[in-house]
Amino acid sequence: MSSIFALIDCNNFFVSCERVFRPDLENRPTVVLSSNDGCVVARSNQAKALGIPMGAPVFKYRQVLKDNDVVQFSANFELYGDISSRITSLLTELTPRIEVYSVDESFLDLQGLNITDYAAWGRAVKDRIQREIGIPVSVGIAPTKTLAKLASEQAKHDESLGGAFSFLDLSEAEHDAMLQKTPVKDLWGVGWRLNPKLKSAGVHTALDLSRLWPATARQLVGSKHGAQLVAELNGISCHGLEPEHQPQKSIMRGRTFGEDTDQFHVIEAAIASLASGAAYRLRHEHRLARSGGLLLNTSKHKPGFRSWWLPITFDTPTNDSGIIISRLVRELQQHYQPGQQYHRANVFLLDFIAEDALQTDLLGYVDTTIDERSRRRMQALDDINKRFGKGRLGYAAERFSATWQPKRQLRSPRYTSQWSELPTVRLYH
DNA sequence: TCTGGGGTCCTAGGACCC
């Protein structure tokens, strides 16, 4: 039996989240900005109609935003994450076979669900999420994930469909017509590098791609990826549902500084804070890192762009914030160059093992005293922060400076994740 | 003046082994 996937894709997700608590913005052009208020990361339909592209630098569109009275928000990830998990729980009621693909998209496996009219089922799901959570979604249904993506895009752009589109009931001619009108660049798996390459080979539409000789597809797109892309367009599923939460293979925390800096202590504070966040995440997953690193760079948009990769390894795998911070700061001390205008820092943790895996050094010697002390220290740190609020207790280096922190001047209240920022409702009678 | 923050997977090539 062939597979059946549904993709539930939230429309303009970050903007839609802001509108849940600001219904007055329903018809106003609205954008959400990146953490430094530097570029546009989500746009309402009205903002899209003004020609503001995804990733648009704010300074270039300042006039357009002003002339059209566009409402702007700094990204409020606490809010978006919370609303995302509400949608996930609703979808889990429909079927446990769900893959949460990103903060605003989930795939469902519909095999064996006894659905007679898939498009109608999709419209019902859309209506329920709108009613119960307040977020508009598009539902795409197809035998492969690649086609389900395409179907959800179709549902999003053709209002007459009521928010859902299914590939399952199409005739061969209708199927081909859908692929014919889809440019290759709109396909899942075709990015800015492959698009010009395909076009210069005469492959302009999804239909062209679906009819390529396998050997040609392998050569143009890559041996594995090319073959899979063609098969998926022809209804042969290559990407199954991946329901279990796969443990991540790397943890990265990075931030563009509020302003470029050459101050050692400012960079040190940034690194300490980023490392704290990354280490916390690692402890949360009960894992230890064997290696990691620090990536520093100057601004890409200024002459003399440079970047430095400073790798670290741990003789004993660790998730101890203090150990990780001190190793990274030592690297910084050795490689910091006075006078460079540093723009951004990324902290990486890599090469994980489970916390309860036996750890030994080269001689097979386990120093349980140190391990136990570190573990208890981190436990106390996390307990205190859980009880008294995120970031209440931290390492001194994190507080050396706050000037690296990005501007978030337009952030909305964390309506659902901070007691102090709950919305107020007044009732008159 | 002002351009995000997370991630994954694949491939090619070099070093090394028998």
Added chain:
DNA sequence: TCTGGGGTCCTAGGACCC
């Protein structure tokens, strides 16, 4: 000094996703 197939492991870089 050169010949040769077959294998593994590692790394850097490229490409993609949201």
